[in-house]
Amino acid sequence: MSEEIKEFSFENEEYRQTYWHTCSHIMAQAVKRLWPEVKLAIGPSIKEGWYYDMDAPFAFTPEHMTEIEAEMRKICKEKLKLERFELPREEAIKFMEEKGEPYKVELIQDLPEDAPISFYKQGEFTDLCAGPHLDSTGRVKGNAIKLLACNAAYWRGDSNRETLQRIYGIAFPKKEELDAYLERIEEAKRRDHRKLGKELGLFAFRDEAPGFPFYLPKGMVLKNTLIDYWRQVHKKWNYVEISTPQIMKRTLWETSGHWDHYKDNMYTTVIDGEDFAIKPMNCPGSILVYELEPHSYRDLPLRYGELGLVHRHELSGALHGMFRVRCFTQDDAHILLAKDQIKDEVIRIARLFDEVYSLFGLPYKIELSTMPEDHIGTREDWEKAENALADAITSIGKEYVVNPGDGAFYGPKLDFHIQDSLGRTWQCGTIQLDYQLPGRFDLEYTTSDGGKDVPVMIHRVVFGSIERFIGIITEHFAGAFPAWLAPVQVKILPVTDRALDYAKDLSDALDGQGFRVEVDDRNEKIGKKIREATLEKVPYMIVVGDRDMENKTVSVRTRAGEDLGAMSLEDFTAKLKEVVDSKVIQ
Incomplete structure (x- = not known):
């Protein structure tokens, strides 16, 4: 050897x-x-x-x-x-x-x-x-x-x-x-999000817009449900949501450093004789929001959340379904804080990440990415930032491995690599500690003794991007999303035309309680309807026939083939509400 x-x-x-x-x-x-x-x-x-x-x-x-x-x-x-x-x-x-x-x-x-x-x-x-x-x-x-x-x-x-x-x-x-x-390779092919996205009517790609996804109606339900959850979590963790412009002047991107370090990946245009760029990242917009009014130490940490649509020029050979696109919604947050708040804030973010990934059944590992060759700022600042991240994450019992030289050009980062049901890993969450951009934009806050100091900025995402995360969880769940996330939660399958009116009454009742429901009113045999609803990976199917109409009941099946039997609509909605509200993975 x-x-x-x-x-x-x-x-x-x-x-x-x-x-x-x-x-x-x-x-x-x-x-x-x-x-x-x-x-x-x-x-x-x-x-x-x-x-x-x-x-x-x-x-x-x-x-x-x-x-x-x-x-x-x-x-x-x-x-x-x-x-x-x-x-x-x-x-x-x-x-x-x-x-x-x-x-x-x-x-x-x-x-x-x-x-x-x-x-x-x-x-x-x-x-x-x-x-x-x-x-x-x-x-x-x-x-x-x-x-x-x-x-x-x-x-x-x-x-x-x-x-x-x-x-x-x-x-x-x-x-x-x-x-x-x-x-595992064959199973990955069966779970390919591009295949499932088409079969389940979630999203599509067209030659007319390479790398730019089209969301279909059910895909929009999935995306909006994820966004609703994101907003609930961030409200709980005391973030305020903002929205910043898509296009901003070249001078902004020069100050931020993106024009020198990221220009080849940016889409640019000229407006009124001046160079502008479509934003590839949200951070400079958050900085401009911070600049709108003076701040003191009492305001910090100031947590801006933004679901910002960003555009990046990716080479055509690198495009890969929802995993690598040219425009995507980044579930961003930018936190302005004092240096002595870094440890507590990084711990807080790590706990938020843990809450989110646990919900989806996604274990993770952490990498500390250090200073790259193409960086801004002094080595001393970088060492302080790297040590601050390492100290925070180890203080709560988390382990990490070092990924040398792979930090962002403005600061080191903690990357969270989630593991899906096939054992594959995906880098989603990141916590980037930035000593550079606040100083480049002359940001400041008033300290407790009346002086002035420059805040530190933390850049962080949980999903990474909505599009990529949708691709990941589509493959993770093989398209069988938990009931709270499924585009269609209940499909009602009338056995005969006689049951159509009853099926529509059930649909109206479920819809009125906020559930997502469809009625299969086609003139097809019930066996075919059940098979197709199962292939559509709908969590619950209600089969209604003459006996159900007579007894005012519903006969419930799951996509896994489990027959839950006949029950009242009230009992079914109570069960469904419990499953949806708890966000349990069935």
Whole structure:
């Protein structure tokens, strides 16, 4: 085993990445054995598995992938030793030229003059690589390898360069682990929010507006219900809601620093001969609100909440359903406070986050992201801010891991990574501590002794964005939203036309109590109506026939197929109200 790896468990991140990196070399060797004319580019391990970019004179098909997998299994059985060696720069270039690998030659030429140029050899195959690797191809279990996909990729990410083919793969030490992973992938496909969004009538995307979602009627109910909940929570935690303009002058964004650090992601326009930008973030607007009147220490912390629609120019290749869009509603808050209030406020925000995520059944982990290279402010300010965040979160028994260099350009942050029902993680909530923007805008407040001081600003979101959070919970619940959140809470299914009037009376009664209800008045068999309502993932179905009309009852079923039997409308509404008000996850 490579000396860089101290633990041989697949639970160990370093070992896992080394395992997958070795698999990428095994795959490249298999491809070169089968098709020697293929040219190799790069083949790193990634978060889950690996990929290798290749230049082939043909398109890789599923049949090709099957051949590659079979050859990889042979290489694993051969138990080839992986041997590392170095060459001087000119020899390394000549070595790769002789092998007919132009992409490797280019990589070597771009390395620093004094950089060591290392290779790894396994049998007849040698690849340019910094390592580390396992010591033998026999360490990889050939029956637990799977090639997942092949996509187009530009060489070095440059659309003006060669188009390559990127083959993705995954592997595990045990076949059972691979099978479980592939089942999770299939389940993720079944839960894909883009698929469910279309089937459930929630949202849509059109070529006429790439990256800009269209909310359909049921999607608007879902969005507005989330927003109603957001407002309830923020009222409870003493936030005041504001709304700031969509378009503001370039000079504002220059003062905030966004024009220098974020301009490529901003949409701009010219009004009356002046440059304006559509806001990509809400924070400068909150600052302008703060400036409208003088403040003293008695006003702080001042908590502004804003459901602000922001626009960001994302590359078309990065767009992904509701997860990555070009306009979204950010559930923002900006808190102006004194430095000695930071710890208590961060603790308060963390508890708000805990309340919200617990409601949706979303456990989370926390990352502390520290100063990036592209930052404003002094290192001293950054250290104070980083220490303040760390101290606050550990004081309430929360753990965190450090994510070096990934802070916002104006300050460090605590990122909350929620985990969904498939075990996937999503970065949603964030608490960003900003010593910079208040000073850049000359904000101040009157202290208790009559002096002046500059407040600190905390930027924070809970959902992250309404759109992305809708995508996440659609997949988390597989479209079967809790009753309080479901666009349709009750569907009434009359068995015959004779029951139509009774069904509509029930609908009016439920609607009058604030429940979301539909009547399926089609001339269809009741079995079909039940099946379709179940596929629509409606929490409760009321089946009404002659006996129900005669007894003034309702026969209730759940989307899970549970028959709750006949009951009075009063009993059903009491049960439904309890479920909705408690926001329980059924």
